[in-house]
Amino acid sequence: MEGEDEVRNLLEDEDEDRQTPRGPGRPMLPICDPSHLLHRVVVLVFMCFLGFGSYFCYDNPAALQTQVIQDMKLNTATFMQLYAWYSWPNVVLYHWFTVILLGTIIFSLFVCVGQVIFASGALLNRFWLMEVGRFVFGIGGESLAVAQNTYAVSWFKGKELNLVFGLQLSMARLGSTVNMNIMGWVYGKVEDLVGSPGHTTLGASLMIAAVTCLFSLSCALVLAFLDKRAERILQKEQGNTGEVIKLTDVKDFPFPLWLIFIICVCYYVAVFPFIGLGQVFFIEKFNFSPAEARAVNSIVYIISAPASPVLGFIVDKTGRNVIWVIIAVVATLCAHMMLAFTFWNPWIAMSLLGVSYSLLACALWPMVAFVVPEHQLGTAYGFMQSIQNLGLAVIAIAAGALLDTRGYLVLEVFFCACICLALMAVVMLYFVDYLRGNRRMEL
Known part of the structure; x- marks a missing residue:
């Protein structure tokens, strides 16, 4: 009888072990299990x-x-x-x-x-x-x-x-x-x-x-x-990406990365400051009501919400990031030119701006990983964000002063000039990558 009791106890222990693979206690529900x-x-x-x-x-x-x-x-x-x-x-x-x-x-x-x-x-x-x-x-x-x-x-x-x-x-x-x-x-x-x-x-x-x-x-x-x-x-450290920021890495950044920085700054300074000033622009030029102006001014964000995952999936599947960036920059330039020089329904230009803005975000930021080694990624992305914020701060002040003194038409021409600089930088990036024989951003 004692032998039968020992066998029974062992079987019960094995059943408990199978039910609680992570240790003693009751098994966790899936919604409570971090894995x-x-x-x-x-x-x-x-x-x-x-x-x-x-x-x-x-x-x-x-x-x-x-x-x-x-x-x-x-x-x-x-x-x-x-x-x-x-x-x-x-x-x-x-x-x-x-x-x-x-x-x-x-x-x-x-x-x-x-x-x-x-x-x-x-x-x-x-x-x-x-x-x-x-x-x-x-x-x-x-x-x-x-x-x-x-x-x-x-x-x-x-x-x-x-x-x-x-x-x-x-x-x-x-x-x-x-x-x-x-x-x-x-x-x-x-x-x-x-x-x-x-x-x-x-x-x-x-x-x-x-x-x-x-x-x-x-x-x-x-x-x-x-x-x-x-x-x-799970007995492991959470929230650690392994990336270390070292500002001394900046001196080792390759030339293509500086071109990516230029694209980033010149592009975003023509988007966010414009949205910041857009409401009154649509009221004054297109005679929109305040509610209509707010709606058309927000279409960039409305489109980017569902479009970002879809466009990111497309870029991941097709590659050729630099080509997608060129398409996004050209489309943005067309949108600003429509807003500046035509009286077409601004929903067209702002919708185009929303799609191109989402496309550029999906294609531009991953390119940093193509031109710098993994141990410099943290520094590269941090520096990219820093100069982006520097550009946004300076251009926000300049855009406000330009609007007060010259009006919306000159302001839009200024934004078009910024996009043209971004376009020149991305075309140069394409040829630099091609001439070096890397073509990592095209495949």
Whole structure:
């Protein structure tokens, strides 16, 4: 009888071992298992919403361009300082925050605090305080995107990663789209409650927008918990991509990489500052209502949300990144020329701009990995983001001053010139790659 009891006990132990492969205790449900796809899908949902508040509030000034200028008694050049102050800290701090990786919670707090300061500046009728708020907001906004990408690399590997990046970009652009189309309505509702437009109405509207930042902060807290839990259960370190930022690597960057930097800066300075000033442009040139102007101004983000994953898949399958970049730059130049020199329905040009913007993002950024070794990727991407923010800060100020003194036609010609510089750089990149016999960006 004792032998039968021992056999029975051994069989029961084996059954328990098969049911709990990770150790003692009850087996985990798939949704609770960090190694299971279902659990990672839950993590992906929180990752996608992590940047929603940041992207929603980034373009609050564009969505309320008329109201900000009128309520705060600004000219356009001063108004564009709100975008410049967002970019300035990321010219320098981007490298250090990538190294230190303070975490999504701290970055989300910067975003929340910055938006509250920004709204408080409007409430108190202190524009300098609004600028301080955008500066603080900028410290967290770009760094939060870095942390978001780090989470993606940590949780998703291989072929899944491209889809995850596409979904994150789509959700980010959804935040920008919702902002463009809802903030004018929010301002109107607050105006009805307050009784008249003014800085108080503007500040209250911006404070309501800060709720989206609190939502993203809650996602950051959940992600931090899930990440720590996965580290404990899987017994491995999460959130480490293995990339090291070394600023001394800049001197070793090859010539094709500098051409990619030029393309990046010259292209994006003709897109984001234009969207920041676009609402009044569509009202004045095409006689659109404010609601129609906000809608057409947001079409770039509306299109990029679903188009980014699809175009990224196409670029991955076909290769020839440099050809796709040429197509995107030429299409963007055509869109700006239509807006500058014709009175065609602007929905056509803005839709073309939306597709080309999405295509360039999918084709340009991966090319960095084709021209630098893996151990320099962190430095290369960090430097690329830094000079992009430097360009955006400088051009935002220049665009505002140009609009005040010369008008929208000259401003559009200026944007066309920037795109032409990007086109010359990408054509040069094609020939440099061809003459060197690498052709890594064409295959």
